[in-house]
Amino acid sequence: MRLTDVLISIVIPAYNYAKTLPRAVNSVLAQLGDAQAELLVIDDGSTDATPQVLEQLLTEHAGSFRALRKPNGGLSSVRNRGIEEARGQYLIFLDADDEMAPGALAALTRHISSHPDSRLIIGGHWSVFDDGRRVQHAVKPLPATPRQRVRGYLLDKTVSLSNGACAMHREVFAPGNYPEHLRNVEDIPVFAQVLARFPCTVLDQPLALIYKHGDSMRHDLKQSLAAGVGMVDEVFSSARMPQELQDLRQAFLAQRCLSLFRDCYSAGDYVNAKAFYARAVRANLRSLTRWSYTRKAIRLLFK
Known part of the structure:
Protein backbone atom coordinates (compact mmCIF):
# COMPACT_ATOMS: atom_id res chain seq x y z
CA MET A 1 0.00 0.00 0.00
CA ASP A 220 9.54 2.87 38.14
CA LEU A 221 10.88 5.32 40.74
CA LYS A 222 14.33 5.40 39.20
CA GLN A 223 12.95 6.48 35.82
CA SER A 224 10.53 8.92 37.46
CA LEU A 225 13.41 10.60 39.27
CA ALA A 226 15.43 10.65 36.06
CA ALA A 227 12.60 12.49 34.31
CA GLY A 228 12.23 14.66 37.42
CA VAL A 229 10.95 18.19 37.05
CA GLY A 230 12.81 18.53 33.75
CA MET A 231 9.72 16.99 32.20
CA VAL A 232 7.94 20.27 32.95
CA ASP A 233 10.41 22.14 30.73
CA GLU A 234 9.68 19.67 27.94
CA VAL A 235 5.92 20.10 28.23
CA PHE A 236 6.18 23.88 28.26
CA SER A 237 8.87 24.29 25.64
CA SER A 238 7.98 27.10 23.26
CA ALA A 239 7.79 24.66 20.34
CA ARG A 240 5.17 22.52 22.07
CA MET A 241 3.10 24.90 24.22
CA PRO A 242 1.67 28.16 22.80
CA GLN A 243 2.64 31.39 24.52
CA GLU A 244 -0.91 32.03 25.71
CA LEU A 245 -0.82 28.83 27.80
CA GLN A 246 2.61 29.33 29.36
CA ASP A 247 0.99 30.76 32.49
CA LEU A 248 -0.05 27.20 33.44
CA ARG A 249 3.57 26.17 33.87
CA GLN A 250 3.99 27.06 37.54
CA ALA A 251 0.90 25.16 38.60
CA PHE A 252 2.04 22.13 36.60
CA LEU A 253 5.50 22.33 38.20
CA ALA A 254 3.81 22.12 41.60
CA GLN A 255 1.68 19.19 40.40
CA ARG A 256 4.74 17.37 39.11
CA CYS A 257 6.59 17.90 42.41
CA LEU A 258 3.62 16.53 44.32
CA SER A 259 3.56 13.45 42.09
CA LEU A 260 7.27 12.86 42.71
CA PHE A 261 6.72 13.46 46.44
CA ARG A 262 4.04 10.76 46.46
CA ASP A 263 6.23 8.30 44.55
CA CYS A 264 9.21 8.87 46.85
CA TYR A 265 7.04 8.68 49.98
CA SER A 266 5.53 5.37 48.86
CA ALA A 267 9.01 3.98 48.15
CA GLY A 268 10.37 5.06 51.54
CA ASP A 269 12.70 7.65 50.03
CA TYR A 270 11.86 10.28 52.62
CA VAL A 271 14.76 12.60 51.88
CA ASN A 272 13.66 13.16 48.29
CA ALA A 273 10.02 13.19 49.38
CA LYS A 274 10.64 16.13 51.71
CA ALA A 275 12.56 18.00 49.01
CA PHE A 276 9.82 17.56 46.40
CA TYR A 277 7.07 18.60 48.80
CA ALA A 278 8.96 21.75 49.74
CA ARG A 279 9.49 22.58 46.07
CA ALA A 280 5.81 22.04 45.33
CA VAL A 281 4.86 24.54 48.04
CA ARG A 282 7.40 27.06 46.76
CA ALA A 283 6.00 26.70 43.24
CA ASN A 284 2.38 27.08 44.35
CA LEU A 285 1.21 27.77 47.90
CA ARG A 286 -2.08 26.11 47.05
CA SER A 287 -0.23 22.81 47.31
CA LEU A 288 -0.78 23.11 51.07
CA THR A 289 -4.51 22.63 50.48
CA ARG A 290 -3.99 19.28 48.76
CA TRP A 291 -4.78 17.40 51.94
CA SER A 292 -3.90 13.90 50.77
CA TYR A 293 -0.37 15.14 50.15
CA THR A 294 -0.19 17.45 53.17
CA ARG A 295 -1.12 14.63 55.57
CA LYS A 296 1.78 12.58 54.24
CA ALA A 297 4.09 15.59 54.53
CA ILE A 298 3.12 16.03 58.20
CA ARG A 299 3.91 12.37 58.83
CA LEU A 300 7.36 12.98 57.38
CA LEU A 301 8.12 15.29 60.31
CA PHE A 302 8.19 12.22 62.54
CA LYS A 303 10.32 10.03 60.26
Whole structure:
Protein backbone atom coordinates (compact mmCIF):
# COMPACT_ATOMS: atom_id res chain seq x y z
CA MET A 1 0.00 0.00 0.00
CA ARG A 2 1.10 3.54 -0.69
CA LEU A 3 1.05 6.21 2.02
CA THR A 4 -2.17 7.66 0.65
CA ASP A 5 -3.86 4.24 0.72
CA VAL A 6 -3.45 3.75 4.47
CA LEU A 7 -5.80 5.57 6.80
CA ILE A 8 -4.69 4.11 10.15
CA SER A 9 -1.34 2.66 11.21
CA ILE A 10 -1.17 0.63 14.41
CA VAL A 11 2.35 0.61 15.85
CA ILE A 12 3.20 -1.92 18.57
CA PRO A 13 6.47 -1.19 20.41
CA ALA A 14 7.84 -4.44 21.83
CA TYR A 15 10.56 -4.81 24.44
CA ASN A 16 10.74 -8.14 26.28
CA TYR A 17 7.03 -8.91 25.93
CA ALA A 18 7.30 -12.29 24.23
CA LYS A 19 4.49 -13.70 26.36
CA THR A 20 1.84 -11.10 25.52
CA LEU A 21 2.91 -9.96 22.04
CA PRO A 22 0.82 -12.59 20.17
CA ARG A 23 -2.30 -11.40 22.01
CA ALA A 24 -1.68 -7.79 20.97
CA VAL A 25 -0.83 -8.66 17.36
CA ASN A 26 -3.81 -10.98 16.88
CA SER A 27 -6.20 -8.40 18.32
CA VAL A 28 -5.19 -6.05 15.50
CA LEU A 29 -4.93 -8.59 12.68
CA ALA A 30 -8.48 -9.76 13.42
CA GLN A 31 -9.85 -6.39 12.27
CA LEU A 32 -7.41 -5.09 9.66
CA GLY A 33 -9.98 -5.99 7.02
CA ASP A 34 -12.43 -3.54 8.58
CA ALA A 35 -10.38 -0.48 7.60
CA GLN A 36 -7.63 0.83 5.35
CA ALA A 37 -5.11 -0.03 8.01
CA GLU A 38 -1.70 -1.57 8.59
CA LEU A 39 0.15 -3.08 11.54
CA LEU A 40 3.81 -2.38 12.30
CA VAL A 41 5.63 -4.10 15.18
CA ILE A 42 8.97 -2.64 16.31
CA ASP A 43 11.23 -4.76 18.51
CA ASP A 44 13.31 -2.39 20.64
CA GLY A 45 16.29 -4.73 21.04
CA SER A 46 14.50 -7.32 23.19
CA THR A 47 16.67 -9.79 25.11
CA ASP A 48 13.95 -12.38 25.70
CA ALA A 49 12.19 -14.57 23.12
CA THR A 50 10.44 -11.62 21.45
CA PRO A 51 12.44 -11.94 18.17
CA GLN A 52 11.54 -15.63 17.89
CA VAL A 53 7.89 -15.00 18.74
CA LEU A 54 7.74 -12.22 16.18
CA GLU A 55 9.32 -14.42 13.51
CA GLN A 56 6.72 -17.11 14.21
CA LEU A 57 3.89 -14.56 13.93
CA LEU A 58 5.30 -13.32 10.63
CA THR A 59 5.32 -16.90 9.35
CA GLU A 60 1.78 -17.61 10.54
CA HIS A 61 0.44 -14.36 9.08
CA ALA A 62 2.66 -13.95 6.04
CA GLY A 63 2.20 -10.60 4.35
CA SER A 64 -0.33 -9.38 6.93
CA PHE A 65 1.94 -7.02 8.87
CA ARG A 66 5.43 -5.56 8.97
CA ALA A 67 8.09 -5.86 11.67
CA LEU A 68 11.52 -4.43 12.28
CA ARG A 69 14.15 -4.60 14.99
CA LYS A 70 16.28 -1.75 16.31
CA PRO A 71 18.86 -1.28 19.06
CA ASN A 72 17.31 -0.61 22.43
CA GLY A 73 16.56 3.08 22.86
CA GLY A 74 13.43 3.27 24.96
CA LEU A 75 9.77 3.78 24.23
CA SER A 76 10.15 7.29 22.81
CA SER A 77 12.69 6.12 20.25
CA VAL A 78 10.39 3.27 19.17
CA ARG A 79 7.41 5.57 18.75
CA ASN A 80 9.48 8.08 16.80
CA ARG A 81 10.69 5.30 14.54
CA GLY A 82 7.07 4.27 14.13
CA ILE A 83 6.15 7.77 13.00
CA GLU A 84 8.88 7.54 10.35
CA GLU A 85 8.01 4.05 9.15
CA ALA A 86 4.21 4.12 9.32
CA ARG A 87 2.30 4.86 6.14
CA GLY A 88 -1.04 5.86 7.65
CA GLN A 89 -2.53 9.30 8.13
CA TYR A 90 -3.49 8.40 11.72
CA LEU A 91 -1.35 6.48 14.19
CA ILE A 92 -2.28 4.32 17.17
CA PHE A 93 0.47 3.24 19.56
CA LEU A 94 -0.66 -0.02 21.16
CA ASP A 95 1.51 -1.42 23.94
CA ALA A 96 2.65 -5.01 23.49
CA ASP A 97 0.86 -6.17 26.64
CA ASP A 98 -2.49 -4.61 25.67
CA GLU A 99 -5.17 -5.44 23.10
CA MET A 100 -7.13 -3.52 20.51
CA ALA A 101 -10.82 -3.76 21.39
CA PRO A 102 -13.04 -5.57 18.86
CA GLY A 103 -14.58 -3.17 16.37
CA ALA A 104 -12.13 -0.38 17.13
CA LEU A 105 -10.82 0.11 13.59
CA ALA A 106 -14.28 0.11 12.02
CA ALA A 107 -15.49 2.66 14.60
CA LEU A 108 -12.45 4.87 14.04
CA THR A 109 -12.94 4.76 10.27
CA ARG A 110 -16.55 5.92 10.63
CA HIS A 111 -15.53 8.64 13.08
CA ILE A 112 -12.78 9.98 10.81
CA SER A 113 -15.20 10.05 7.89
CA SER A 114 -17.63 12.20 9.88
CA HIS A 115 -14.92 14.30 11.62
CA PRO A 116 -12.23 14.72 8.93
CA ASP A 117 -10.64 17.73 10.66
CA SER A 118 -10.01 15.92 13.93
CA ARG A 119 -6.33 15.40 14.69
CA LEU A 120 -6.76 13.54 17.97
CA ILE A 121 -9.54 11.02 18.51
CA ILE A 122 -9.95 9.97 22.14
CA GLY A 123 -11.80 6.74 22.82
CA GLY A 124 -12.77 4.77 25.89
CA HIS A 125 -11.03 1.64 27.13
CA TRP A 126 -11.27 -1.35 29.43
CA SER A 127 -8.84 -1.72 32.34
CA VAL A 128 -7.96 -5.37 32.92
CA PHE A 129 -6.48 -6.34 36.29
CA ASP A 130 -4.34 -9.30 37.35
CA ASP A 131 -7.32 -10.97 39.05
CA GLY A 132 -9.28 -10.89 35.78
CA ARG A 133 -11.47 -7.98 36.82
CA ARG A 134 -12.46 -5.55 34.04
CA VAL A 135 -13.54 -1.95 34.46
CA GLN A 136 -14.87 0.06 31.53
CA HIS A 137 -13.80 3.70 31.25
CA ALA A 138 -16.15 5.77 29.12
CA VAL A 139 -14.73 8.82 27.43
CA LYS A 140 -15.91 12.18 28.77
CA PRO A 141 -16.86 15.14 26.58
CA LEU A 142 -13.90 17.40 25.85
CA PRO A 143 -13.76 20.98 27.13
CA ALA A 144 -14.40 23.55 24.41
CA THR A 145 -11.13 25.50 24.42
CA PRO A 146 -7.45 24.55 24.19
CA ARG A 147 -6.84 26.16 27.62
CA GLN A 148 -9.58 24.11 29.23
CA ARG A 149 -8.32 20.93 27.55
CA VAL A 150 -4.70 21.44 28.62
CA ARG A 151 -5.71 22.43 32.14
CA GLY A 152 -8.01 19.43 32.34
CA TYR A 153 -5.23 17.09 31.24
CA LEU A 154 -2.26 18.49 33.18
CA LEU A 155 -3.87 19.90 36.31
CA ASP A 156 -7.48 18.99 36.96
CA LYS A 157 -7.22 15.40 35.67
CA THR A 158 -10.60 15.68 33.97
CA VAL A 159 -9.16 14.83 30.55
CA SER A 160 -7.76 11.31 30.36
CA LEU A 161 -5.66 9.88 27.52
CA SER A 162 -4.31 6.36 27.12
CA ASN A 163 -2.08 5.00 24.38
CA GLY A 164 -3.96 2.38 22.43
CA ALA A 165 -7.26 4.15 23.13
CA CYS A 166 -6.60 7.17 20.94
CA ALA A 167 -5.59 7.89 17.35
CA MET A 168 -3.39 10.82 16.34
CA HIS A 169 -2.97 12.36 12.91
CA ARG A 170 0.68 12.52 11.86
CA GLU A 171 0.40 16.32 11.61
CA VAL A 172 0.35 16.58 15.42
CA PHE A 173 4.02 15.64 15.63
CA ALA A 174 5.16 18.76 13.77
CA PRO A 175 5.74 20.73 17.01
CA GLY A 176 7.76 17.84 18.46
CA ASN A 177 8.11 14.07 18.56
CA TYR A 178 8.43 11.95 21.69
CA PRO A 179 11.35 13.21 23.86
CA GLU A 180 13.92 10.41 23.82
CA HIS A 181 15.67 11.58 26.99
CA LEU A 182 12.56 10.62 28.97
CA ARG A 183 12.13 6.91 29.71
CA ASN A 184 8.70 7.37 31.27
CA VAL A 185 6.03 10.11 31.18
CA GLU A 186 7.26 10.58 27.60
CA ASP A 187 3.73 10.79 26.26
CA ILE A 188 2.68 13.76 28.41
CA PRO A 189 4.53 16.42 26.35
CA VAL A 190 3.03 15.04 23.13
CA PHE A 191 -0.52 14.72 24.43
CA ALA A 192 -0.30 18.24 25.90
CA GLN A 193 0.86 19.79 22.63
CA VAL A 194 -1.92 18.09 20.69
CA LEU A 195 -4.60 19.28 23.11
CA ALA A 196 -3.13 22.79 22.94
CA ARG A 197 -2.72 23.12 19.17
CA PHE A 198 -5.02 20.77 17.24
CA PRO A 199 -8.72 19.94 16.78
CA CYS A 200 -9.72 17.02 19.03
CA THR A 201 -12.81 14.82 19.23
CA VAL A 202 -14.08 11.94 21.35
CA LEU A 203 -15.39 8.54 20.29
CA ASP A 204 -17.62 7.00 22.94
CA GLN A 205 -16.55 3.41 22.39
CA PRO A 206 -13.79 1.29 23.97
CA LEU A 207 -10.80 1.17 21.63
CA ALA A 208 -8.42 -0.90 23.77
CA LEU A 209 -8.07 -3.35 26.62
CA ILE A 210 -5.32 -1.98 28.85
CA TYR A 211 -3.74 -4.47 31.25
CA LYS A 212 -2.73 -3.08 34.64
CA HIS A 213 0.38 -4.45 36.30
CA GLY A 214 2.82 -3.31 38.97
CA ASP A 215 5.97 -3.37 36.83
CA SER A 216 4.72 -0.60 34.55
CA MET A 217 7.26 2.11 33.75
CA ARG A 218 4.83 4.50 35.42
CA HIS A 219 5.77 2.82 38.73
CA ASP A 220 9.54 2.87 38.14
CA LEU A 221 10.88 5.32 40.74
CA LYS A 222 14.33 5.40 39.20
CA GLN A 223 12.95 6.48 35.82
CA SER A 224 10.53 8.92 37.46
CA LEU A 225 13.41 10.60 39.27
CA ALA A 226 15.43 10.65 36.06
CA ALA A 227 12.60 12.49 34.31
CA GLY A 228 12.23 14.66 37.42
CA VAL A 229 10.95 18.19 37.05
CA GLY A 230 12.81 18.53 33.75
CA MET A 231 9.72 16.99 32.20
CA VAL A 232 7.94 20.27 32.95
CA ASP A 233 10.41 22.14 30.73
CA GLU A 234 9.68 19.67 27.94
CA VAL A 235 5.92 20.10 28.23
CA PHE A 236 6.18 23.88 28.26
CA SER A 237 8.87 24.29 25.64
CA SER A 238 7.98 27.10 23.26
CA ALA A 239 7.79 24.66 20.34
CA ARG A 240 5.17 22.52 22.07
CA MET A 241 3.10 24.90 24.22
CA PRO A 242 1.67 28.16 22.80
CA GLN A 243 2.64 31.39 24.52
CA GLU A 244 -0.91 32.03 25.71
CA LEU A 245 -0.82 28.83 27.80
CA GLN A 246 2.61 29.33 29.36
CA ASP A 247 0.99 30.76 32.49
CA LEU A 248 -0.05 27.20 33.44
CA ARG A 249 3.57 26.17 33.87
CA GLN A 250 3.99 27.06 37.54
CA ALA A 251 0.90 25.16 38.60
CA PHE A 252 2.04 22.13 36.60
CA LEU A 253 5.50 22.33 38.20
CA ALA A 254 3.81 22.12 41.60
CA GLN A 255 1.68 19.19 40.40
CA ARG A 256 4.74 17.37 39.11
CA CYS A 257 6.59 17.90 42.41
CA LEU A 258 3.62 16.53 44.32
CA SER A 259 3.56 13.45 42.09
CA LEU A 260 7.27 12.86 42.71
CA PHE A 261 6.72 13.46 46.44
CA ARG A 262 4.04 10.76 46.46
CA ASP A 263 6.23 8.30 44.55
CA CYS A 264 9.21 8.87 46.85
CA TYR A 265 7.04 8.68 49.98
CA SER A 266 5.53 5.37 48.86
CA ALA A 267 9.01 3.98 48.15
CA GLY A 268 10.37 5.06 51.54
CA ASP A 269 12.70 7.65 50.03
CA TYR A 270 11.86 10.28 52.62
CA VAL A 271 14.76 12.60 51.88
CA ASN A 272 13.66 13.16 48.29
CA ALA A 273 10.02 13.19 49.38
CA LYS A 274 10.64 16.13 51.71
CA ALA A 275 12.56 18.00 49.01
CA PHE A 276 9.82 17.56 46.40
CA TYR A 277 7.07 18.60 48.80
CA ALA A 278 8.96 21.75 49.74
CA ARG A 279 9.49 22.58 46.07
CA ALA A 280 5.81 22.04 45.33
CA VAL A 281 4.86 24.54 48.04
CA ARG A 282 7.40 27.06 46.76
CA ALA A 283 6.00 26.70 43.24
CA ASN A 284 2.38 27.08 44.35
CA LEU A 285 1.21 27.77 47.90
CA ARG A 286 -2.08 26.11 47.05
CA SER A 287 -0.23 22.81 47.31
CA LEU A 288 -0.78 23.11 51.07
CA THR A 289 -4.51 22.63 50.48
CA ARG A 290 -3.99 19.28 48.76
CA TRP A 291 -4.78 17.40 51.94
CA SER A 292 -3.90 13.90 50.77
CA TYR A 293 -0.37 15.14 50.15
CA THR A 294 -0.19 17.45 53.17
CA ARG A 295 -1.12 14.63 55.57
CA LYS A 296 1.78 12.58 54.24
CA ALA A 297 4.09 15.59 54.53
CA ILE A 298 3.12 16.03 58.20
CA ARG A 299 3.91 12.37 58.83
CA LEU A 300 7.36 12.98 57.38
CA LEU A 301 8.12 15.29 60.31
CA PHE A 302 8.19 12.22 62.54
CA LYS A 303 10.32 10.03 60.26
